[in-house]
Amino acid sequence: MTVRDAHMVYSARTGGLFRSDRVYALTGADLTVAPRETVGVVGESGCGKSTLARVLVGVERPTSGTVAYRGRDLWAMGAAERRETIGTRLGMIFQDPATALNRRLPVRRVLRDPLDVHRRGTPAQREERVRELMSLVGLPPWLADALPGQLSGGQRQRVAIARALALEPELVIADEPTSALDVSVRAQILNLLLDLKERLGLALVFVSHDIQTVRRMSDRVITMYLGRIVEEAPAGEITTRARHPYTRALFSATPGLLDPIEPIPLAGPVPSAVRPPSGCPFRTRCWKADETCAASMPDFVADGRETPDVHRFRCHHPVGETESTTDLVAQATSSKERT
């Protein structure tokens, strides 16, 4: 799955009935997800993670740019082929299984629905597939006639996962799949996803606020800020050797990630996606920013390797490889004091 230079501009009513503004939810996003790979997406609320997820899975068409599956542009396909590709090759697991599942349909019908829509096998084979799916996600067979409202949150998310897997997709997007669940069942659902990914050879895009979880689940992590992908690196590397100041600041504020925790102080709040700053969108909060950052958004700087373990970032003044979080805290603090 490849996304190239994808932009998503929404129109939103922000100032009364007759005023509508453009919301720059996604700007120039490039991303490739290789078969069997897990890509984690991190960033603050509103940075465009869910928009990217929806674009990747074909739920929404980007305002511009391409989304290609196996080299074929999803939005250049005929409607029937696109529906078939999205419905059978791509799966999506949403944050809240309580709202993602039809409350009036028993589990059996929820799981049969995609098989019926895409006419998979005979009725008997579909029933067999429903049993198989329930067992795959660890649901006992007697729950087949239960309604979503009769299930626990964890069971509901298992149903949602089974539904996403019904037609054997190659790529599954999980958008905050555990954030609506009790803490006690989160680990079970994450372990289930890891196990299914291995057993079924899935590629997974995992969106979460929880950086610790993203690190655990992912091979590669991308950081987003105000609609842009600003850094991309192997999971083991990005948490300790991130080069973009924003990624370093985000991770420095994450409990248990770096020891000791020393949040890098940032100037001001996240700007609005309606009026993103010119140049680098992070410049208004960045302690390293200067006039170059206001003038342009730099292209990705890569470490020269075009391999899955590539480390890329978009910054005019990246963090030095030897700079510790303590150094960065000192720089950011003195920059704040100067202004």
Ligand SMILES: Nc1ncnc2c1ncn2[C@@H]1O[C@H](COP(=O)(O)OP(=O)(O)OP(=O)(O)O)[C@@H](O)[C@H]1O
């Ligand atoms: N349908 C829409 N119409 C208008 N604006 C939207 C729409 N969907 C998202 N946005 C805006 O686009 C920006 C990106 O939103 P998005 O939901 O992708 O961010 P996110 O990183 O997933 O946030 P969160 O972590 O809170 O879910 C935000 O400013 C949001 O308000």
